[in-house]
Amino acid sequence: MLVLTAMLLLTLAPPPGMVKVSGGSYAPLYAREDDRIAVGPFLLDRYAVTNEQFREFVRAHPEWRRSKVKRVFADVRYLGHWTGDLDFDPALAKSPVTHVSWFAARAYARSLGKRLPTQAEWELAGSASEKRADGTLEPGFSRRILDWYARPTRPALPPVGSTYRNYYGVYDMHGLVWEWVDDFQTTMVGGESRGGGDGDLFCGAAAADARDRSDYARFMRYAFRSSLKARYTLANLGFRCALDLPSGKKP
Amino acid sequence: MKRTITALLLSSLLAGCSSPPTPSASPSPAGALPEEVAVLTSAPEVPPPITRKHSAKVSVKLEVSEVESELAPGVTYTFWTFGGEVPGKFIRIREGDEVEFHLQNRPDSKMPHNIDLHAVTGPGGGAAASFTAPGHESVFSFKALNPGLYVYHCATAPVGMHIANGMYGLILVEPVGGLPKVDREFYVMQSEFYTEGAHGEPGLQPFSMEKALDENPDYVVFNGKVDGFGGDQAQVVKVGETVRLYVGNGGPNLVSSFHVIGEIFDTVYIEGGTTKNKHVQSTLVPAGGSAIVDFKVEAPGTLVLVDHSIFRAFNKGALGKLKVEGPENPLVYSGKQADVVYMAEGSTIQRIPGSRAPVGKPTANKEERIARGEIVYKRNCVACHGQEGKGVPKVFPPLAGSDFLTSPEVAVSAVVNGLSGEIKVNGETYNNVMPNLQLSDEDAASVVTFVLNSWGNKGGDVSPKTIARVRVK
Numbered sequence: 001m002l003v004l005t006a007m008l009l010l011t012l013a014p015p016p017g018m019v020k021v022s023g024g025s026y027a028p029l030y031a032r033e034d035d036r037i038a039v040g041p042f043l044l045d046r047y048a049v050t051n052e053q054f055r056e057f058v059r060a061h062p063e064w065r066r067s068k069v070k071r072v073f074a075d076v077r078y079l080g081h082w083t084g085d086l087d088f089d090p091a092l093a094k095s096p097v098t099h100v101s102w103f104a105a106r107a108y109a110r111s112l113g114k115r116l117p118t119q120a121e122w123e124l125a126g127s128a129s130e131k132r133a134d135g136t137l138e139p140g141f142s143r144r145i146l147d148w149y150a151r152p153t154r155p156a157l158p159p160v161g162s163t164y165r166n167y168y169g170v171y172d173m174h175g176l177v178w179e180w181v182d183d184f185q186t187t188m189v190g191g192e193s194r195g196g197g198d199g200d201l202f203c204g205a206a207a208a209d210a211r212d213r214s215d216y217a218r219f220m221r222y223a224f225r226s227s228l229k230a231r232y233t234l235a236n237l238g239f240r241c242a243l244d245l246p247s248g249k250k251p
Numbered sequence: 252m253k254r255t256i257t258a259l260l261l262s263s264l265l266a267g268c269s270s271p272p273t274p275s276a277s278p279s280p281a282g283a284l285p286e287e288v289a290v291l292t293s294a295p296e297v298p299p300p301i302t303r304k305h306s307a308k309v310s311v312k313l314e315v316s317e318v319e320s321e322l323a324p325g326v327t328y329t330f331w332t333f334g335g336e337v338p339g340k341f342i343r344i345r346e347g348d349e350v351e352f353h354l355q356n357r358p359d360s361k362m363p364h365n366i367d368l369h370a371v372t373g374p375g376g377g378a379a380a381s382f383t384a385p386g387h388e389s390v391f392s393f394k395a396l397n398p399g400l401y402v403y404h405c406a407t408a409p410v411g412m413h414i415a416n417g418m419y420g421l422i423l424v425e426p427v428g429g430l431p432k433v434d435r436e437f438y439v440m441q442s443e444f445y446t447e448g449a450h451g452e453p454g455l456q457p458f459s460m461e462k463a464l465d466e467n468p469d470y471v472v473f474n475g476k477v478d479g480f481g482g483d484q485a486q487v488v489k490v491g492e493t494v495r496l497y498v499g500n501g502g503p504n505l506v507s508s509f510h511v512i513g514e515i516f517d518t519v520y521i522e523g524g525t526t527k528n529k530h531v532q533s534t535l536v537p538a539g540g541s542a543i544v545d546f547k548v549e550a551p552g553t554l555v556l557v558d559h560s561i562f563r564a565f566n567k568g569a570l571g572k573l574k575v576e577g578p579e580n581p582l583v584y585s586g587k588q589a590d591v592v593y594m595a596e597g598s599t600i601q602r603i604p605g606s607r608a609p610v611g612k613p614t615a616n617k618e619e620r621i622a623r624g625e626i627v628y629k630r631n632c633v634a635c636h637g638q639e640g641k642g643v644p645k646v647f648p649p650l651a652g653s654d655f656l657t658s659p660e661v662a663v664s665a666v667v668n669g670l671s672g673e674i675k676v677n678g679e680t681y682n683n684v685m686p687n688l689q690l691s692d693e694d695a696a697s698v699v700t701f702v703l704n705s706w707g708n709k710g711g712d713v714s715p716k717t718i719a720r721v722r723v724k
Contacts, residue, residue, distance in 0.1 A: 227363030
């Protein structure tokens with residue numbers, strides 16, 4: 001039902017809170033220099049999901065409350081910054097929800113007829129600066145990301161929308177929280193070829209292409225995603241939702 | 252080819268999907284060995300020697316945290332650490348021990364981390380098995396097959412950045428039978444830092460990838476910061492004692508020409524292994540490598556630890572101090588304390604003819620000048636004139652209660668124009684050289700104002716305009 005509503009709305013304009021990200025091409029981390037993957041257009045939440053919004057979800061879906069959730073779907077820190085099943089410091093209402101597992105984020109998205117963005121979609125949207133669809137080569141773009149990566153997490157997160165609005169009208173792609181993507185572990189693909197005793201290669205290769213700063217930042221993001229498991233919940237890991245365009249064109 | 256390398260790299264990073272490293276010998280059944288928890292220490296301390304005559308199952312718990320702290324006076328940096336400080340905790344085990352390693356990543360960390368211990372025989376040195384998200388803990392086990400002094404470091408992509416931010420330390424695997432007994436043991440680890448701002452630029456400095464790639468560090472230091480070994484907490488040993496330094500080099504790039512001014516290493520365990528060399532002046536310590544040096548101190552004074560790639564020492568911070576106390580021994584050494592003469596230069600670059608003095612940010616009033624002057628003093632003057640402005644008798648004149656400083660201009664001139672030849676201060680004759688330091692008008696005004704208002708001196712305020720007037724163009 002919800003899906004249907006969402007689809008109907010799409011025929012006119014993006015649903016409230018979402019913007020259209022026009023497709024483009026995207027160079028995956030493990031690609032050769034000229035290797036690019038086409039990403040079709042899609043809709044993306046303007047902001048990361050907030051504590052307030054997530055509370056509405058767990059109110060309607062008690063199985064996702066802190067006291068009820070199955071351990072296999074979320075580790076012991078799930079919603080750990082809340083004070084109860086439906087309670088948290090009111091100052092955090094508009095801050096991004098964190099301490100949510102991939103399973104919980106997916107369930108939230110589904111409840112609204114949405115989905116999580118793919119890694120490729122997220123990276124495409126994340127490479128936009130304030131002024132350009134591809135801002136990765138702008139001076140200061142990577143600096144901002146790397147500076148944020150370098151700082152420990154603040155005890156209380158600021159509200160969504162407090163960093164910057166990018167070319168597509170999406171806020172806080174970098175500088176607020178890490179975000180779940182649907183296929184966060186796909187970077188593993190192709191990993192079977194590893195034999196024993198490749199320790200040297202492993203260390204040496206980490207510097208490959210590091211001359212490009214944006215790649216350096218991207219390296220850190222992939223490393224971060226690779227450290228996750230679907231039930232993990234972290235103090236600085238939230239999410240936002242995506243949706244296919246009505247044409248149904250999959251990226 | 253690149254695709255293959257990167258794919259291999261990534262696969263090694265992925266703890267979740269990789270099989271754990273398989274040690275060549277399968278571990279003994281639980282309970283076969285006595286169990287104990289390793290004592291970990293922060294530099295310069297070293298855990299006590301191992302006295303047991305058998306192997307043990309040793310549990311090591313190491314917590315990773317990301318902390319902002321001081322890199323140099325007035326300069327801070329966000330360090331990524333093994334145990335809250337740089338270098339990481341010193342781990343001491345015995346050859347044949349079975350180690351159960353717990354790597355804990357604090358919940359407020361931004362990054363996942365792991366550990367590659369060079370003492371581990373197995374893929375990645377434990378890196379793949381220990382890859383840990385913030386707020387999680389990884390456990391893996393290994394057997395200490397080879398004795399020696401080993402570096403450990405983080406190997407999470409981008410590896411260079413994780414190491415550059417401070418993620419390294421030492422693990423000593425004592426040989427069966429132990430190392431020869433010495434009176435004192437210390438932990439010294441050299442490393443470099445690459446900052447966006449130039450050396451000494453105040454405030455929180457971010458990591459500079461460009462400088463790291465160019466291998467052009469702003470700071471080369473012992474134990475994680477300028478004056479990290481023997482600064483505020485000077486290490487003191489006594490004449491006649493035998494001293495052992497466990498020396499590591501975290502890099503990320505530079506090879507150290509490790510040297511102690513005023514000493515000869517009686518024994519060097521080359522590269523931290525079993526081969527001993529005798530009577531060594533300087534020993535190479537590779538990035539990601541180590542050395543153990545033993546020496547007996549025979550004469551009182553201050554021994555100065557340096558990287559003898561010497562600009563790193565006097566201009567980038569690679570200086571450490573070990574005080575030796577006890578009676579003079581004129582047979583071994585007689586004369587004035589020449590060991591400190593090398594310290595005559597501050598870290599500020601001495602003036603190159605024709606170059607322009609740097610411009611500093613303006614200070615608004617006397618209080619600001621005193622505060623800033625203290626930082627400038629610590630960076631440039633303390634090596635000769637001392638923390639308390641007392642100088643060194645007969646070598647470097649005191650600034651505290653000095654009758655030579657009859658007017659602020661005298662001090663200003665010494666700072667901006669230099670001073671050489673014989674002078675008399677408080678009845679004592681000094682004949683030495685004070686270099687012309689390349690300080691901005693603001694920094695020079697600040698440091699003189701600080702001196703005038705410290706250690707019971709009469710007070711006063713020197714403005715940058717005075718500096719410009721007195722400076723010889």
